Amino acid sequence: MPEGTSALFELELSLPDTRLSTLASRLVGFESRFSRMHQELLLLLDKDGLEQWSKKHYGVRVPLLETIFDRYPLVVFHGDVGTGKTVTAEVAANALAKQLHKDAMLFKLSTRVRGSGNVGEMSTLINQAFDVVAREAGRSKLSFLIIDEGDSLAANRNANQSHHEDKVAVNTLIQKIDDSRRFTGRVLVILCTNRFDAVDPAIVRRAAYIEEFRRPNDGERLEILRMDCEGLGLSSSVLDELVRLTGPGGQYQLGYTYSDIRTRLLPEALALAYPSRRVAREDLVAAVAKVIPSPSIHSAEK
Ligand SMILES: Nc1ncnc2c1ncn2[C@@H]1O[C@H](COP(=O)(O)OP(=O)(O)OP(=O)(O)O)[C@@H](O)[C@H]1O
Ligand SMILES: [Mg+2]
Secondary structure, X not given: OOOOOOOOEEEEEEEOOHHHHHHHHOOOOHHHHHHHHHHHHHHHHOHHHHHHHHHHHHOOOOXXXXXXXXXXXXXXXXXXXXXXXXXXXXXXXXXXXXXXXXXXXEEEEOHHHHOOOOOOHHHHHHHHHHHHXXXXXXXXXXXXXXXXXXXXXXXXXXXXXXXXXXXXXXXXXXXXXXXXXXXXXXXXXXXXXXXXXXXXXXXXXXXXXXXXXXXXXXXXXXXXXXXXXXXXXXXXXXXXXXXXXHOEOOOEOOOOOHHHHHHHHHHHHHHHHOOOOOOOHHHHHHHHHHOOOOOOHHHHHO
């Protein structure tokens, strides 16, 4: 990691990255989500491709390209906790870099960018982060910036509890997103939030693409359970029972998130069986009784 940027980013990675490529195959629904998004994202990133398209089909560079290149290189991923926003942002950046055959850098802004409350600190850190992102784009690389927990940096300036410092930071962020347009196709900002309602409307308005994430439905829970329980010898009726128990109105009012299933439920079941025996239906059912689904951000606020 280059000196001095570790305070700005919690992740700094050159793409393509093999770990992220492998991760893509373990994300339920990623392929279909990505195929839905990627056309829109290509319009933001594939400047050369669009110019070739224009030449090929019209013989000239049509003015429509200016409209397209003038869009803000901003995408918003929003939805409930643990539904895969952050991991999809990373994996999608990697998939885009591969698809465009370009060297790329992935930066994930650290929540430390909020600073320690000193006057102007948050803005200074945002400026510095975008300087690093711009430096990579200036080297004709693709430069992805993930702003995770984006509502903490981009909160609505009209909200009652919005402090002066927060407002200044949002202004800076907007300005930096606007500036990033000069790198046509070489910068993409992905803002992730589980509090979409709290994000400043000026940020939302700039988003060229908005994608919602939800808790998994029955089919998606079956898919993650099948994937993660492969080789354990569980019958399909056990998996069906788990699908029912982990769904809304199963054992609990609220259904499990992907993260609840993968990082809490299944490890809990394994812990019950390990080290003496195989994972049995009873372990999984007992784990469901123990692991309560994450409260949704909205119900938690009530
Ligand atoms: N589509 C998916 N398929 C399989 N596992 C998933 C999927 N989405 C999320 N997960 C699992 O849930 C974990 C948490 O996902 P992630 O951190 O991306 O959620 P998030 O939406 O960003 O949550 P938060 O709002 O709390 O930040 C992932 O590391 C992965 O283990
Ligand atoms: Mg997240």
